[in-house]
Amino acid sequence: MAETASQYIDVGSTRSSWRAESKDDFIEYALKRLARDDSDAVDADLYREGRRSTTNFAVIPIHASESDKMLPVFPPEERRRRPTLVPLQEWEGHVIDISEHHFTARLVDMTRQELIAREEADFELDEVSDPDRDLLREGAIFRWTIGYETAPSGSKKRVSQLVFRRLPKWTKKELAQADRDADKLLNGVNWE
Amino acid sequence: MLHRDNRLSDATGGLGDFAMRIQPEIDKANVVFVGDFNPRIFRVDWFAAQGLLPEEEATSAEVDIVHPELSRFSTDWLVVQVERHRFLAETSVPPKIRLADLVVRLFGEYLSHTPVHLVGINRIVHFAVPDMDTLDRIGERLAPQDAWGEWARQIKGSPEHHGGMQSITMQQTLLDDRDKGYIRAKVEPSTKLKASFAVNVDVNDHYVIGNPSDVTGCENAVSLVSNRFEDSLKRSAWIIDQVMALAQKTKNG
Numbered sequence: 361m362a363e364t365a366s367q368y369i370d371v372g373s374t375r376s377s378w379r380a381e382s383k384d385d386f387i388e389y390a391l392k393r394l395a396r397d398d399s400d401a402v403d404a405d406l407y408r409e410g411r412r413s414t415t416n417f418a419v420i421p422i423h424a425s426e427s428d429k430m431l432p433v434f435p436p437e438e439r440r441r442r443p444t445l446v447p448l449q450e451w452e453g454h455v456i457d458i459s460e461h462h463f464t465a466r467l468v469d470m471t472r473q474e475l476i477a478r479e480e481a482d483f484e485l486d487e488v489s490d491p492d493r494d495l496l497r498e499g500a501i502f503r504w505t506i507g508y509e510t511a512p513s514g515s516k517k518r519v520s521q522l523v524f525r526r527l528p529k530w531t532k533k534e535l536a537q538a539d540r541d542a543d544k545l546l547n548g549v550n551w552e
Numbered sequence: 553m554l555h556r557d558n559r560l561s562d563a564t565g566g567l568g569d570f571a572m573r574i575q576p577e578i579d580k581a582n583v584v585f586v587g588d589f590n591p592r593i594f595r596v597d598w599f600a601a602q603g604l605l606p607e608e609e610a611t612s613a614e615v616d617i618v619h620p621e622l623s624r625f626s627t628d629w630l631v632v633q634v635e636r637h638r639f640l641a642e643t644s645v646p647p648k649i650r651l652a653d654l655v656v657r658l659f660g661e662y663l664s665h666t667p668v669h670l671v672g673i674n675r676i677v678h679f680a681v682p683d684m685d686t687l688d689r690i691g692e693r694l695a696p697q698d699a700w701g702e703w704a705r706q707i708k709g710s711p712e713h714h715g716g717m718q719s720i721t722m723q724q725t726l727l728d729d730r731d732k733g734y735i736r737a738k739v740e741p742s743t744k745l746k747a748s749f750a751v752n753v754d755v756n757d758h759y760v761i762g763n764p765s766d767v768t769g770c771e772n773a774v775s776l777v778s779n780r781f782e783d784s785l786k787r788s789a790w791i792i793d794q795v796m797a798l799a800q801k802t803k804n805g
Binding site: 505529 | 571575579584585586604606607608609628644645646647649650653654656657660671672674736756758759
């Protein structure tokens, strides 16, 4: 069986490496532990700690007989390897015009922490991924990232990536707040 | 009007003000909710049916498990893992704001009655350092070995049995943006990279929404993610950059 990425277990105060043989092993292991009863006092403590913590992994005991051992819930990383993208710069854009082959957007430079759009750019429609095509319309918000993509083989290339944001709907509360803000702004204008 | 090729070349010339001084090889962000969840409903096809993820992404997703106790799937940019008391969504692919948009829509529009009493906005970074000396000196600066008294002389050991700082966590509790919570940064040597010597920094930006018995929905948790996500990640980058500065200072003597 192929060796998989190591995971850690904490054994008392020392740290040692643990290797799951497969994802299935891991899941079986995780489910057994999730289904355990909390009769063991240390188990119960760890379980409670898991419900207090918001770190990136849940720590749950392996089983009661080795109750001071803990294991992150993440399974071994045996999934298919994907390219990684290291960003160099990121802009937020909003679409102001769409023509037959390209669209124009105003851009806010997020990397330089700008707050207002100072730039405009044209983008080929072909640069928009198929799943995002439905989102392309005037006023649509997207992120433009440029950076280096590293393939699983190690080869690198510079890439430009457009991702249209699937934004939440405005809530009634937010709309009411926007109305209040607009009123406040309007009342603050000195008409002469 | 910008010429886009110029933008590409400009961008390689310099990073923005808040960019970390060492380019991390792994840079993940995640959102953790602690509350009460039904893992079975967190299926990738359900996400697609609600328009939370495009159909194409759902089709190519890897589903690890769907079970009453544990659900987990991943797409090209996203990992979702749900247990009965914990929801986690994670990404390592920019733009990270996609993660916040997804969580805000998921819980704001579809699961708004889910009780959530804790929120974590986390950043996990692994970066390479040039040699063991640099790694040692970062550890030494964060956790001076002399503090261990007579044992200090024996800690470092030999190249075959190398010791030193293995893990340290620092916490900030006085925060003006929340009533209860903290920021914790944990620094450890990393074994995740191909590089021989590397550092892992995890920053846990932790918010207490309320008592588990009192919280009835997730409006506050959603609002928090909506309003704080990017600022939290920037602050985490700044914290991580302080650790990176130790590597650079030692590298430059």
